Amino acid sequence: xxxxxxxxxxxxxxxxxxxxxxxxxxxxxxxxxxxxxxxxxxxxxxxxxxxxxxxxxxxxxxxxxxxxxxxxxxxxxxxxxxxxxxxxxxxxxxxxxxxxxxxxxxxxxxxxxxxxxxxxxxxxxxxxxxxxxxxxxxxxxxxxxxxxxx
Amino acid sequence: xxxxxxxxxxxxxxxxxxxxxxxxxxxxxxxxxxxxxxxxxxxxxxxxxxxxxxxxxxxxxxxxxxxxxxxxxxxxxxxxxxxxxxxxxxxxxxxxxxxxxxxxxxxxxxxxxxxxxxxxxxxxxxxxxxxxxxxxxxxxxxxxxxxxxx
DNA sequence: ACTTTACCTCAAGTTAACCTGAGGTTTTAT
DNA sequence: ATAAAACCTCAGGTTAACTTGAGGTAAAGT
Numbered sequence: 563x564x565x566x567x568x569x570x571x572x573x574x575x576x577x578x579x580x581x582x583x584x585x586x587x588x589x590x591x592x593x594x595x596x597x598x599x600x601x602x603x604x605x606x607x608x609x610x611x612x613x614x615x616x617x618x619x620x621x622x623x624x625x626x627x628x629x630x631x632x633x634x635x636x637x638x639x640x641x642x643x644x645x646x647x648x649x650x651x652x653x654x655x656x657x658x659x660x661x662x663x664x665x666x667x668x669x670x671x672x673x674x675x676x677x678x679x680x681x682x683x684x685x686x687x688x689x690x691x692x693x694x695x696x697x698x699x700x701x702x703x704x705x706x707x708x709x710x711x712x
Numbered sequence: 713x714x715x716x717x718x719x720x721x722x723x724x725x726x727x728x729x730x731x732x733x734x735x736x737x738x739x740x741x742x743x744x745x746x747x748x749x750x751x752x753x754x755x756x757x758x759x760x761x762x763x764x765x766x767x768x769x770x771x772x773x774x775x776x777x778x779x780x781x782x783x784x785x786x787x788x789x790x791x792x793x794x795x796x797x798x799x800x801x802x803x804x805x806x807x808x809x810x811x812x813x814x815x816x817x818x819x820x821x822x823x824x825x826x827x828x829x830x831x832x833x834x835x836x837x838x839x840x841x842x843x844x845x846x847x848x849x850x851x852x853x854x855x856x857x858x859x860x861x862x
Numbered sequence: 863a864c865t866t867t868a869c870c871t872c873a874a875g876t877t878a879a880c881c882t883g884a885g886g887t888t889t890t891a892t
Numbered sequence: 893a894t895a896a897a898a899c900c901t902c903a904g905g906t907t908a909a910c911t912t913g914a915g916g917t918a919a920a921g922t
Contacts, residue, residue, distance in 0.1 A: 569898080569899085570898085570899070571897095571898060571899080580880085580881075581898090581899085582880070582881055582882080583879085583880065583881085585900090585901095586879075586880060586881090590879090598888095599888090600887075600888045600889075600899080600900090601887080601888085601899080601900065601901095602887095602888070602889085602898085602899055602900075603899080603900090618818075620879095621814075621818065622815070622818070623773065625878075625879090626878075626879070627878085655819055658815055658818060658819040659819065661815055662812055662815050662816055662819065664771075665772070665808055665811055665812050665815070666812055668768070668771065668772070668808060669805055669808040669809065669812065719868080719869085720868085720869070721867095721868060721869080730910085730911075731868090731869080732910070732911055732912080733909085733910065733911085735870090735871095736909075736910060736911090740909090748918095749918085750869080750870090750917075750918045750919070751869080751870065751871095751917080751918080752868085752869055752870075752917095752918070752919085753869080753870090770909095775908075775909090776908075776909070777908090
């Protein structure tokens with residue numbers, strides 16, 4: 563009953579993803595399996611959690627790539643325990659916080675900004691909620707009072 | 713000075729998108745242009761706002777498709793005015809609100825949930841922050857106290 | 863006038879995240 | 893002992909949102 567060997571079909575049903583997706587994830591290094599006599603995949607139970615974590619992370623807009631990166635922090639030898647997962651959770655919470663923050667700013671400025679006459683690609687909080695000004699270009703051009711901007 | 717005819721290059725520089733992207737958007741019906749003598753694209757000034765709105769919406773995770781849909785609400789004959797844009801803004805604010813809500817729930821339940829023993833594909837708030845239970849399948853299977861779930 | 867620079871079109875390539883199908887083997891159910 | 897259901901591999905397809913490139917015209921700078 564420990565470390566049962568689950569079939570793809572079972573895992574697929576349990577997690578709601580397609581078998582092909584499991585193949586895909588395996589190929590991407592996100593999950594692992596061993597093979598039985600007849601070359602069929604078998605999984606440990608922790609694959610279920612892995613997959614649910616993948617799904618969760620995807621909801622946050624995190625790419626498989628970066629999920630993969632994060633998973634590198636998990637132990638390979640032993641089955642990850644609560645602490646291991648909790649750490650991932652922490653990481654993603656930060657990301658989540660930032661995302662919520664960005665979106666909140668965006669929302670708060672949306673009405674005032676999108677409807678106003680000052681929409682600027684370079685300086686508008688809508689376009690640049692937080693962060694990155696576009697690098698290139700001969701200096702910021704502001705849509706503004708100086709030009710009609712509709 | 714009204715309804716100036718802007719070139720692709722100018723629009724590209726102003727908005728920070730590539731010329732090819734403008735072609736692409738036009739082909740998708742998101743922006744419009746007319747041609748000059750030499751068959752070159754010319755834009756009205758409102759294209760700038762359109763593009764910034766596209767960018768904004770994309771930050772919200774809204775697809776071009778649905779942006780296109782929303783844009784259908786804009787007047788085609790006349791240049792959209794503040795009211796027109798404000799209405800779009802309203803729509804997206806709702807979506808934003810929901811998104812923020814989802815993410816917040818997700819964040820709040822993340823630590824408690826991902827680290828616990830009850831992670832369930834079907835019922836866990838991580839996996840289903842708000843909404844949709846997976847349709848298919850012979851009834852929800854819960855990872856839980858009944859089975860070791862790591 | 864001449865040479866860059868900017869545009870144009872159309873076809874094809876790119877990345878992410880999967881899905882589909884063909885052709886063949888293993889398990890499982892009866 | 894079979895037939896059906898589940899697997900396997902590998903190649904190629906799909907969608908979104910663009911980007912790149914080839915081959916050629918137009919506009920701008922000097």
